[in-house]
Amino acid sequence: MPRHFDISCLHYRTDIFEDAEMRRKFKAETGMDLKVPVTWDEFKQTSLGLQKILPPGVYATEFAGKEEAHTGRFYEVLIAEGGQFFDSNWKPAFNGPAGVKAVTMFRDLYDAGAMPPGMTNFVWEDVAKNWVAGNIVMYTEWYGWYSYFQDPTASKAAGKFDLVRQPRGDGGIYSGWAGQHAFSITGASQQKEAAAAFIKFITNADQQYREAKLGFLVTRQSVWDRIIKESKETGVDLDTKRLELAQFQAANDFKTPPLVAQWLPASDILYPVLQAIILGDKEPKAGLDEAASKVEEMMREAGYY
Amino acid sequence: MEPRFESGKMRVEGGGIHWAVAERRLLPIFLLLPAIVLMLFVIGFPMLYSLYLSLTNYTLLNPTNVTFVGLKNYATLFRDTVFLRALLRTVLYMLIAVNAEFVLGLLIAHAMSHVVRAQGVLRTILMMPMMFAPILVGFQFKWIFNDQVGLINNVLFEIFRHPVIIPWLIYKPLGFITILIGEIWMSTPFMVIIFLAGILSIPPEILEAAEVDGASEWQKFIHITIPSLTPFIYIAMAVRSLDLAKAYDLVSIMTGGGPAHRTELIWTYVFRLAFTSQKFALGSAMSYVTVAIAVLFTFFLFKQLIKVREGR
Numbered sequence: 001m002p003r004h005f006d007i008s009c010l011h012y013r014t015d016i017f018e019d020a021e022m023r024r025k026f027k028a029e030t031g032m033d034l035k036v037p038v039t040w041d042e043f044k045q046t047s048l049g050l051q052k053i054l055p056p057g058v059y060a061t062e063f064a065g066k067e068e069a070h071t072g073r074f075y076e077v078l079i080a081e082g083g084q085f086f087d088s089n090w091k092p093a094f095n096g097p098a099g100v101k102a103v104t105m106f107r108d109l110y111d112a113g114a115m116p117p118g119m120t121n122f123v124w125e126d127v128a129k130n131w132v133a134g135n136i137v138m139y140t141e142w143y144g145w146y147s148y149f150q151d152p153t154a155s156k157a158a159g160k161f162d163l164v165r166q167p168r169g170d171g172g173i174y175s176g177w178a179g180q181h182a183f184s185i186t187g188a189s190q191q192k193e194a195a196a197a198f199i200k201f202i203t204n205a206d207q208q209y210r211e212a213k214l215g216f217l218v219t220r221q222s223v224w225d226r227i228i229k230e231s232k233e234t235g236v237d238l239d240t241k242r243l244e245l246a247q248f249q250a251a252n253d254f255k256t257p258p259l260v261a262q263w264l265p266a267s268d269i270l271y272p273v274l275q276a277i278i279l280g281d282k283e284p285k286a287g288l289d290e291a292a293s294k295v296e297e298m299m300r301e302a303g304y305y
Numbered sequence: 306m307e308p309r310f311e312s313g314k315m316r317v318e319g320g321g322i323h324w325a326v327a328e329r330r331l332l333p334i335f336l337l338l339p340a341i342v343l344m345l346f347v348i349g350f351p352m353l354y355s356l357y358l359s360l361t362n363y364t365l366l367n368p369t370n371v372t373f374v375g376l377k378n379y380a381t382l383f384r385d386t387v388f389l390r391a392l393l394r395t396v397l398y399m400l401i402a403v404n405a406e407f408v409l410g411l412l413i414a415h416a417m418s419h420v421v422r423a424q425g426v427l428r429t430i431l432m433m434p435m436m437f438a439p440i441l442v443g444f445q446f447k448w449i450f451n452d453q454v455g456l457i458n459n460v461l462f463e464i465f466r467h468p469v470i471i472p473w474l475i476y477k478p479l480g481f482i483t484i485l486i487g488e489i490w491m492s493t494p495f496m497v498i499i500f501l502a503g504i505l506s507i508p509p510e511i512l513e514a515a516e517v518d519g520a521s522e523w524q525k526f527i528h529i530t531i532p533s534l535t536p537f538i539y540i541a542m543a544v545r546s547l548d549l550a551k552a553y554d555l556v557s558i559m560t561g562g563g564p565a566h567r568t569e570l571i572w573t574y575v576f577r578l579a580f581t582s583q584k585f586a587l588g589s590a591m592s593y594v595t596v597a598i599a600v601l602f603t604f605f606l607f608k609q610l611i612k613v614r615e616g617r
Contacts, residue, residue, distance in 0.1 A: 057453075057468035066563055117472035118452035120564035130453055261366050265582040276565035279475070298582070302366065 012138035082171025095288035146215035176253030359589035410496025443558025503537035
């Protein structure tokens with residue numbers, strides 16, 4: 001029984017993108033107009049250009065940099081650039097040109113100082129804290145953080161950001177690592193009725209409404225209808241825009257990782273290699289080849305071939 | 306009626322049952338039996354089962370499809386450069402931390418032994434780091450060394466009035482050093498307790514006699530205090546070495562063993578292999594190699610301790 005789903009969108013600071021002085025400086029530095037990127041190439045160029053004009057301690061962007069969080073961010077750029085994680089025979093394919101391009105983008109952004117230097121130690125709470133501290137200009141983040149980001153007592157970015165669809169890549173595909181949190185009852189459960197009663201309670205309309213008010217993307221259509229209607233009465237356009245954008249992305253860009261138990265073991269092999277590439281310990285192609293070889297061995301031991 | 310005991314016999318006296326023990330040496334065994342049974346159940350059986358698993362291809366993803374593979378996991382281990390580096394790094398971590406804690410602990414204990422007033426309060430304050438769970442210490446130091454919002458970089462900003470963004474947890478060898486700082490902060494009080502107890506047990510007449518003979522503070526420290534503390538030093542260093550060999554909590558929270566295995570220690574790698582990558586058999590093999598090294602090390606240390614106590 002699904003409870004929440006989530007997908008990431010691009011969060012960007014409107015006070016920076018719409019600031020006349022920033023626009024002038026960006027144009028003078030790069031020869032380009034400062035605009036919200038639509039492709040990952042534009043995202044990279046905009047980030048590199050922004051970093052040249054931002055004050056010390058403020059960064060153009062950031063990504064979660066370790067564990068499955070980092071593998072997932074790499075995965076959604078890989079897919080957008082036309083790549084795959086596994087091919088149709090379950091052989092690793094992330095070390096192809098799309099994968100090399102994706103990890104090279106991360107490395108180049110890190111090398112240029114366009115991401116915080118501690119990025120390879122960030123997971124979700126860390127990237128969110130940097131955003132609310134006002135240190136980041138744009139980055140991809142889950143919708144579920146919205147109430148925290150808009151809380152003026154907690155967030156320096158409150159009221160100063162907008163949301164757009166994630167960039168697309170060379171494959172013409174928009175990024176959208178997505179998934180859901182759901183409940184299930186195991187076959188061996190001795191308390192199936194009690195478990196089912198709990199699930200019914202925790203996913204009922206009242207509970208989901210409360211969670212939706214915090215920012216979670218819930219799964220009941222009746223709750224969606226209600227919160228969209230209420231959002232139009234808050235006077236904050238973003239309250240409605242984010243809900244409509246989330247529904248649009250869920251319908252068009254929803255991409256789960258490979259739905260196999262070996263996703264986490266594969267991630268465990270890959271993310272230290274991605275970190276090594278970002279930090280300059282390994283070259284992109286050589287590093288990805290090494291990871292692909294280990295993932296292939298792991299899949300072979302698991303009986304895939 | 307007085308109870309009567311005869312060797313090897315049970316006698317019933319006055320309605321009670323009195324066991325007649327054959328030899329006095331059986332009594333300790335009987336008294337220790339519950340603890341031995343519990344240890345066999347809680348430690349012995351899991352260790353034997355873990356040893357068996359290390360000789361198979363057991364994974365958590367496919368627990369019913371188990372095949373005996375002999376020493377294959379151990380051979381894999383010694384070809385795994387991440388494991389070999391983690392092993393060396395753990396030994397280095399142990400050597401640096403235990404020696405730093407020894408020096409700091411000894412100096413602090415020596416200083417505290419000279420404090421006359423409020424020694425109790427001072428002792429309590431100095432012991433406080435030991436009262437925190439290692440996981441909490443890990444969160445604390447992860448925040449202190451955070452490059453964006455951490456205490457250290459913010460203090461440096463206040464001093465230099467310019468943003469100072471040092472990625473303490475990322476760059477080599479800063480990541481390793483920050484973890485060591487957290488470990489030493491947390492565990493030096495243990496050394497202080499042991500050494501202070503040792504110092505306070507030195508007969509004051511010896512120190513007074515040395516003073517009468519014109520010995521300086523430094524001479525008393527080198528020629529009386531340290532030799533008197535030798536058994537305490539061995540015990541403290543043995544216990545701390547074993548603690549450090551199983552270091553996990555602090556590293557797991559501060560860096561997770563990363564980035565890119567830069568701060569990987571044995572137990573962070575074992576955890577990731579066994580539970581995240583599901584390679585339980587390989588994780589078991591790695592655990593056994595580590596435990597074997599720890600046992601050899603402990604055996605060596607205690608042999609040295611016995612030699613010292615016997616004056617050899």
